[in-house]
Amino acid sequence: MRNRIVLDGAATIFFLTTRKPHQGRVISGYYHVGWYTEGTQGAVNRDYALAADKMHFIDPILASDLAEPLAAIGSTQFRTMKPIDVETVATLRRICDERPDRTAEYLGEVERIEAFARARSGYAYPSWGREAGFSWADAPEYYQTDAELSKVPNSSRNRKWRCRECGYVIKSGALLKKCPLCKQMATLAPAEEGA
Ligand SMILES: [Zn+2]
Structure with missing residues (x-):
C-alpha cells in the first residue's frame, strides 16, 4: 500500500x-x-x-x-x-x-487496547513482541539507514523467515520489518527449506 x-x-x-x-x-x-x-x-x-x-x-x-x-x-x-x-x-x-x-x-482507544493486551500477554503488540505503543521517538527505526541494501523478497513460499542477527527462524505470511525476537530492523530474509 x-x-x-x-x-x-x-x-x-x-x-x-x-x-x-x-x-x-x-x-x-x-x-x-x-x-x-x-x-x-x-x-x-x-x-x-x-x-x-x-x-x-x-x-x-x-x-x-x-x-x-x-x-x-x-x-x-x-x-x-x-x-x-x-x-x-x-x-x-x-x-x-x-x-x-x-x-x-x-488515540485514547488505542492506548486502552494496548493496556488490555499488555495486561493479558505482557505486550502491547504480542505478535511483534512489543511492550510499548508508538511515538515519534520510534520513527527512525522505520527509515532506511543502511546504504548497502540487497534486494529482499517480501514473500516466503514456506512462510519461514530467518533473522541474520539472531539466526532465529520465525513464521509469518508477510515480511516483518522487525525481528520479533531480537527486535533488530530489516534483518529477516526468506528461510530456504533445509537451509
Ligand atoms: Zn532476530
Whole structure:
C-alpha cells in the first residue's frame, strides 16, 4: 500500500472497517500524507515510510448511508486497499472535515487496547513482541539507514523467515520489518527449506 501511494502520488488515506455484527462498512477518518522517505528495506525493495501532516477521525459513518457513488465504493468488497479517484477523495474529505474531530478519542482507544493486551500477554503488540505503543521517538527505526541494501523478497513460499542477527527462524505470511525476537530492523530474509 505504501509503495502504491508513493508511485501514484496519492496523499489521502481513508480508513474503513466493518462494524460487527452485520452493520456493514463504516468510514472512520483519514490521514493526509505530508512526507515519505525510504523504508528500512529501501526504495530498491519498493519500501517506503510515510508520515501524515494531518489526520481527522470522526464518529463512524455507514458507507451505505452515503450518496452514490460513494455508498457503492465504500460497500464493495476489496482486500486491504482500493485506490479511488480525485473527485471521490475530495468529496469524502469534505464529509469528514464537516464532522467533529474525534482523533483524541481514537488515540485514547488505542492506548486502552494496548493496556488490555499488555495486561493479558505482557505486550502491547504480542505478535511483534512489543511492550510499548508508538511515538515519534520510534520513527527512525522505520527509515532506511543502511546504504548497502540487497534486494529482499517480501514473500516466503514456506512462510519461514530467518533473522541474520539472531539466526532465529520465525513464521509469518508477510515480511516483518522487525525481528520479533531480537527486535533488530530489516534483518529477516526468506528461510530456504533445509537451509
Ligand atoms: Zn532476530
